[in-house]
Amino acid sequence: MGVPERLTVALRTQDDVVVLRQRVREQAVALCFSLLDQTKIVTAASELGRNAVAYAGGGEAMIEPSLNSGRVGLALTVTDHGPGIPNVEDAMRPGFTTGGGLGLGLSGTRRLVHEFDLRSEVGRGTIVRILRWK
Amino acid sequence: MDRVPIIKVGKYLLATIQTDVQDHVAVALQEDLAARIIAARARLVLLDISALQIVDSFIGRMIADISGIARLLDAEVIVVGMQPAVAITLVELGLTLSGVRTALNVERALAMAGIRDQA
Ligand SMILES: Nc1ncnc2c1ncn2[C@@H]1O[C@H](COP(=O)(O)OP(=O)(O)O)[C@@H](O)[C@H]1O
Ligand SMILES: [Mg+2]
Numbered sequence: 001m002g003v004p005e006r007l008t009v010a011l012r013t014q015d016d017v018v019v020l021r022q023r024v025r026e027q028a029v030a031l032c033f034s035l036l037d038q039t040k041i042v043t044a045a046s047e048l049g050r051n052a053v054a055y056a057g058g059g060e061a062m063i064e065p066s067l068n069s070g071r072v073g074l075a076l077t078v079t080d081h082g083p084g085i086p087n088v089e090d091a092m093r094p095g096f097t098t099g100g101g102l103g104l105g106l107s108g109t110r111r112l113v114h115e116f117d118l119r120s121e122v123g124r125g126t127i128v129r130i131l132r133w134k
Numbered sequence: 135m136d137r138v139p140i141i142k143v144g145k146y147l148l149a150t151i152q153t154d155v156q157d158h159v160a161v162a163l164q165e166d167l168a169a170r171i172i173a174a175r176a177r178l179v180l181l182d183i184s185a186l187q188i189v190d191s192f193i194g195r196m197i198a199d200i201s202g203i204a205r206l207l208d209a210e211v212i213v214v215g216m217q218p219a220v221a222i223t224l225v226e227l228g229l230t231l232s233g234v235r236t237a238l239n240v241e242r243a244l245a246m247a248g249i250r251d252q253a
Binding site: 014015018021022025035036038039040042043046047050094101102104105107108109111112 | 154156157158187188189190191192194195217218219220222223226227228229
């Protein structure tokens with residue numbers, strides 16, 4: 001397999017989240033991630049993709065290999081134009097949910113990756129960028 | 135795949151999740167299993183998730199709920215074959231599935247439940 005390229009996945013329904021998981025898996029395999037590292041980044045992608053569909057009515061995911069100074073990683077940016085998150089500190093707390101979930105998606109995702117950057121503006125949307133080095 | 139197949143093996147039910155499971159399939163499995171537990175008067179359900187490559191918080195919750203529903207119906211669920219990478223990832227996510235019984239494979243699950251395999 002060649003060097004993976006940046007690719008985007010539209011997120012509208014839960015089926016798109018399945019596609020996102022598949023694409024992230026393929027890219028992680030192409031970058032020779034270990035099975036555990038694949039599992040972590042795919043799980044993180046699933047959580048962020050679900051949130052975009054559940055809370056923002058959809059969004060877009062961009063999967064990008066990161067080949068910086070000899071290090072190999074996989075970055076994922078999930079962008080939506082939903083309602084935004086009024087209190088990010090609350091949302092990041094394990095157990096906090098407004099959707100009847102477990103409230104572990106954001107806090108858990110942060111633990112599964114090496115870089116986690118969440119920006120949200122009420123009324124405009126949310127961008128979450130994560131990166132996992134191999 | 136639209137539904138997770140549930141088969142009766144001797145005294146227990148065996149539900150095998152085949153691949154990446156869609157959310158509506160996981161939700162249907164809750165209902166199907168509850169109905170089959172009653173119909174088959176099963177006391178034991180083995181939920182084989184060895185083919186699952188990831189379990190996120192939604193599917194993790196589903197598994198915990200299935201186990202809770204079965205308990206209310208006087209049956210026990212043993213989750214069989216969770217991949218090591220999945221287990222490690224789940225714990226890091228913050229989901230320990232503490233109320234859920236697990237076994238590495240079907241034989242060990244049956245031994246746990248005190249049943250000899252009649253398959
Ligand atoms: N993309 C998003 N847009 C708006 N709100 C969000 C978004 N992602 C997460 N949230 C908010 O943050 C909360 C916590 O999210 P998460 O940790 O994934 O747990 P859960 O999805 O189980 O509620 C959600 O309940 C929701 O209120
Ligand atoms: Mg979530």
